[in-house]
Amino acid sequence: MRILTPRQRERRERIQAATFELLARHGGDMLSMKLIAQTAGVAERTLFNIYGSKDRLFAFSARERSEETISEAHRDGGMGIGFFTILPRKLADKTFEAPELARAFAPILVEHADMVGLPEVYEHFAGGALRAMRASGQVAVDDIAFVSRLICMSMVGTVVLWAKREIADAALETHLRLAICQVLLPYAEPPLDDTLREQAREHTRSLSRSISERLA
DSSP, X not given: OOOOOXXXXXXXXXXXXXXXXXXXXXXXXXXXXXXXXXXXXXXXHHHHHHHSSHHHHHHHHHHHHHHHHHHHHHHHHOSTHHHHHHHHHHHHHHHHHSHHHHHHHHHHHHHTHXXXXXXXXXXXXXHHHHHHHHHTTSBOOSOHHHHHHHHHHHHHHHHHHHHTTSSOGGGHHHHHHHHHHHHHGGGBOTTHHHHHHHHHHHHHHHHHHHHHHHHO
């Protein structure tokens, strides 16, 4: 990994801040590298030299924001089941911290998934948690990378549905928690399997109640 000088790091931070601000305001389609450069106080050529294209700049920014959140879940939840317990709240909190930015990033996570590279991030953090759980006998998982990718897809897919307003704000964290249960349950060993099954039931009942209340 290239080591940045303090000046280069400060410039990258300005570019990222400008990208976040403008994405939240205008969305990706209407945003130009020229406007980002002007807002960040750098030459447009500098942006292309660093990132190569607007899509790559957006992908890099999306990854940075997502990785920061997932890393916080690892820091606060630790290894093992604690990571998966706290991850939905961290993702929901980050989403509502800047909802318009989250909505702007949602299609980028899907359309430029290869450039964003979130499966690698999840394999590192979720994979580490799964290895700890396997070592303690909580799960029986042979293909850690595959299950980590399933978790990544579930988290991204849920946030994308929220961004399309198919999931209500108040229900986002519950949907994320239910998705975690659904991915882990086939691999869970006793007594974790009973715990996850009961949590899944409770999350489903909670979502059912919220839908009934909105329709009433």
